[in-house]
Structures are given as structure tokens and as C-alpha cells.
Amino acid sequence: MKPIALSLIAMLGFAGPAAAHFPFAVPSGGHFEWVLFNAWGRAPPAEVIYPEPPPVAPRDWLTQWGAIAVDEGSRSVGTSTQVASQSEAELEALQLCAREGGGGCKIVLVYRDQCGVLARGGDVYASARGPDVPGASDLALEQCTRSAADCEIAYTDCAYPVPVY
Known part of the structure; x- marks a missing residue:
């Protein structure tokens, strides 16, 4: 026993x-x-599957800036994107353009919470901004082809606002 x-x-x-x-x-x-x-009269815990929580809406959005600088003489280009202020975006683009060999860099486009595009054909530059790259590209190419025949897109980028949760 x-x-x-x-x-x-x-x-x-x-x-x-x-x-x-x-x-x-x-x-x-x-x-x-x-x-x-x-032995204590309880069933073992079952596997519990919790549903995905619903997405949380951001409480605010941070504005983002971008800029494009060009020196037409040396064909140097400098760009900036996802920067917190317009002055920072312009400064960064000018510095990068100068680093690429540009001595007379000028800001040709500043964009906020949208996309910026640079088209080039020969010695002609054209820029445009818009809510998306295809739309801005169409505008930049249309503007470029008024002065040059061999235009193509040289740069595209978007500086979209950043959500704050």
C-alpha cells in the first residue's frame, strides 16, 4: 500500500x-x-489568440522639407530630403552641390510634404513638385521639353510628413 x-x-x-x-x-x-x-481540477490554459489592435491615428504630423540646388555651369546638383525646416533643406542642398564641384549653386526647387523632381536635357534644367513622383515628373518633363529635346528625369524624391504618436 x-x-x-x-x-x-x-x-x-x-x-x-x-x-x-x-x-x-x-x-x-x-x-x-x-x-x-x-490534479487541482483546472483545465490547462488554452492557446489564446488576440486580434490585432486597430491602428492608432497619429496625434500630429511633422512637416518635412526637401530642396534641389543646381550649378548649370559645372552641371553639379545637390539635394536634400526629409529635413525639419526649409532653411536646413536649402543649406544641405547647396552644400552638397558645392561638394560636387559647383561654384555657383542656386536653389531651383524647395518642396514641403510632397515630392520634388529634377529633369535635365542638355544644359537645360527643369524642376517641379507635386503630391507624387509621376505627377511631378510629368510637369518637369513638360517644362524641360519646351527648351530641349532630350529631356530625362535626373532626380526624384519625396519628403512626406512624419506621424507623431
């Missing part, structure tokens, strides 16, 4: 929760299902 009692105690108390589960038939919807209960 003692060996049986000791083995039962070992199984229930000392072997851990995984060894202490017993199957029982439980009525469910007119039929019986086998359910595992542990």
Missing part, C-alpha cells in the same frame, strides 16, 4: 504540472468530449 501511495503522491505533487493531468469525459453540446484536467 505504501508504494502505491508514494507513487501517487510523487505523480501529483512532485512530478510537476505536466505529469499531473488526467483525462475526463465532459458533456458538451449533447455528446461527451475528453478534456484534460490537472
